[in-house]
Amino acid sequence: MSAAGGVYRAFERGQKSGCDSILVFTKSNRQWKAKPLTDEDIAAYKQAETDFDIHPVAVHASYLINAASPNEALWEKSYQALKVEVERAGQLGIPFLTVHPGSYVKSDEASGLAKIVAALKRVLVETAVSAPNVTLCLETMAGQGTNLGYKFEHLAQLLTEAGPSDRLGVTFDTCHVFAAGYDIRSPETYAATMDEFDRIVGLDKIKTFHFNDSKFDLGQKKDRHAHIGEGFIGREGFANFLNDPRWADHPAHLETPKTKEDEDGSEIEMDVVNLATLRSLIK
Ligand SMILES: [Zn+2]
Incomplete structure (x- = not known):
């Protein structure tokens, strides 16, 4: 959800779209700098959190952060930005x-x-x-460019070598995992992929999901999100996750385009449509 005008505003937007849980940025996702959160910002957030029945909330860190950078100055800049993200989540009481x-x-x-x-x-x-209660969730990646985290082994290595810590977890992005070459479309391929994840990383490490369909086919290493059921994963793939009792209490977030143009040129609010599609798949 957009946090324009203050992070707390994401709650009302989430409610309008029918969300049970929301994913927010606590600062501009394409800028390094952030104005520190004021006491008023934090109070407004806490108030909204009690006013709306939306939980848990998760934060997505800025896209600029590159903790793998070989450039010392960029690495340090990334590190400081990451630290600020963790601290902001801590100030707002956001768990992920x-x-x-x-x-x-x-x-x-x-x-x-x-x-x-x-x-x-x-x-x-x-x-x-x-920020002792903030869990850093490493996202599964598609393997586009020189992105790391597209192999379950990468995540296992990071979690083991940086930890072990119960403040480290994983965000499982369906589009990225599929683009990286792990099939999840049929009950059988889904089960095999989850077994593989369990063997290499551990299913208990998964804290949140990103539910995105994929504009590209299996293993293409292209990170392009499609509306639910309109990509190469398809509805059955999402039904596998939604009907798996292991994920009953896990938050899942959409990162699909917000709108789509109708045949007559009018704009459709796609979060509402994608959520309805996902909910219709729960047996
Ligand atoms: Zn994602």
């Missing part, structure tokens, strides 16, 4: 902060993973007092 692990750019996978481990270790220490 989802971050993209990072891109190794001109280095290599092993160096990139080592950089991410260093950032995670440091942020866990430096926010142990300011």
Whole structure:
């Protein structure tokens, strides 16, 4: 949900779309700088949190952060921005902060993973007092460009080497996992993929889901989100997750385009449509 005008405004937008849980940014997602949260900002947020029956809330960290950067200055900048994200989530009492692990750019996978481990270790220490209840969720990635986190092994390595810590978890993005080459479309392929995740990472590490269909086919390593049922994953893939009792209490968030143009040119609010599609799949 957009947090324009203040993070607390995301609750009313979420309610309008019929959300039980929302995913927000607590600052501009394409800018490094953020005005510190004031006492008024925090009070407005806490008030909205009690006024609306929407929980839990999760934060998505800025897209600029690259904890795998081989460039020292950029790595430090990324680290400081990540720390601010964790602290802001802590100030607002938000339990989950989802971050993209990072891109190794001109280095290599092993160096990139080592950089991410260093950032995670440091942020866990430096926010142990300011944000002890914030879990950092590493997002499963599509493997586009030099993105890390597209193999379950990457996530396992990061969680193990930076931890073990109960403040580290995973956000499972359906589009990304599918784009990375893990099939989830049929009950059988879904079961095999989840078994593989369990064996390598551990299903208990999954804290939140991003439910996005994929504009590209299995294993294309392209991160392009489609509306639910309109992509290559299809409805049955989402039904597998929605009817799996292991996820009954896990929040899932849409990151699909907000609107779509109707044949007559009018705009359709797609969060409402995508949520209705997902809910219709629950048996
Ligand atoms: Zn996502």
